[in-house]
Amino acid sequence: MPDLFGFAGEVLSTGVISGILLTVAAYLGRVQITNLLNRDIERVKIDLLHQLEAAKAKHQRELELYKVALIADVERTKARQDLKKSAGMRIIDLEMSAIIETYHALKGVSVEMLITLKQKNYEKMFSANEVAANLFKEEFLKSRAAANEHVFKLRSAFNLIEIFLTTEQKKIFVAYIDSLNVIQAILGLPDRYLTDDEIDAFSEDVFSKERDLVNMIKVAMNSAREM
Numbered sequence: 001m002p003d004l005f006g007f008a009g010e011v012l013s014t015g016v017i018s019g020i021l022l023t024v025a026a027y028l029g030r031v032q033i034t035n036l037l038n039r040d041i042e043r044v045k046i047d048l049l050h051q052l053e054a055a056k057a058k059h060q061r062e063l064e065l066y067k068v069a070l071i072a073d074v075e076r077t078k079a080r081q082d083l084k085k086s087a088g089m090r091i092i093d094l095e096m097s098a099i100i101e102t103y104h105a106l107k108g109v110s111v112e113m114l115i116t117l118k119q120k121n122y123e124k125m126f127s128a129n130e131v132a133a134n135l136f137k138e139e140f141l142k143s144r145a146a147a148n149e150h151v152f153k154l155r156s157a158f159n160l161i162e163i164f165l166t167t168e169q170k171k172i173f174v175a176y177i178d179s180l181n182v183i184q185a186i187l188g189l190p191d192r193y194l195t196d197d198e199i200d201a202f203s204e205d206v207f208s209k210e211r212d213l214v215n216m217i218k219v220a221m222n223s224a225r226e227m
Contacts, residue, residue, distance in 0.1 A: 175209050
């Protein structure tokens with residue numbers, strides 16, 4: 001019997017120790033697993049933080065690039081607007097210059113052409129007096145040269161202002177120049193003299209067309225100023 005109790009005691013002792021060892025092993029296993037899990041969690045957290053930082057940095061770079069692109073786009077738009085404004089002002093300046101030059105070229109040309117027409121007749125009137133005839137012819141040639149130069153300046157002014165004129169305004173300008181061209185042609189014919197009635201008819205025609213042209217230039221000038 002004592003051996004039986006001793007055996008049972010050993011068994012129990014061994015079972016208790018085994019239980020304790022199993023408990024300790026289980027605890028240590030849980031601790032190890034917990035540590036492993038904690039390390040995994042820390043690793044995951046670190047990876048997530050790195051990814052988050054990388055994402056934030058990428059987002060910041062994209063935001064900066066967007067800001068730069070937006071600023072550049074605004075600057076381009078502003079530059080285009082400034083360019084358009086500058087170009088518009090330049091066009092207005094060119095138009096005003098053309099109008100002013102046309103006005104100066106127009107001033108007095110009708111009177112000059114008509115006076116030259118009358119001067120041509122003086123040569124014929126004083127043909128019996130060679131000295132007087134030559135004197136009037138010399139004056140006539142000077143006047144004709146000056147008148148032709150005046151008409152040439154007016155044509156040049158028309159070439160400058162033409163681009164700014166409407167079709168109807170161009171017609172008014174061309175009608176006036178055509179009348180001057182007819183007078184120029186007559187002044188160039190050595191044996192073509194006009195009567196006083198013919199000169200009066202030319203005067204009425206030229207002055208009427210000159211008034212229309214002057215009014216048209218005033219309208220063009222006011223329109224350019226209002227831009």
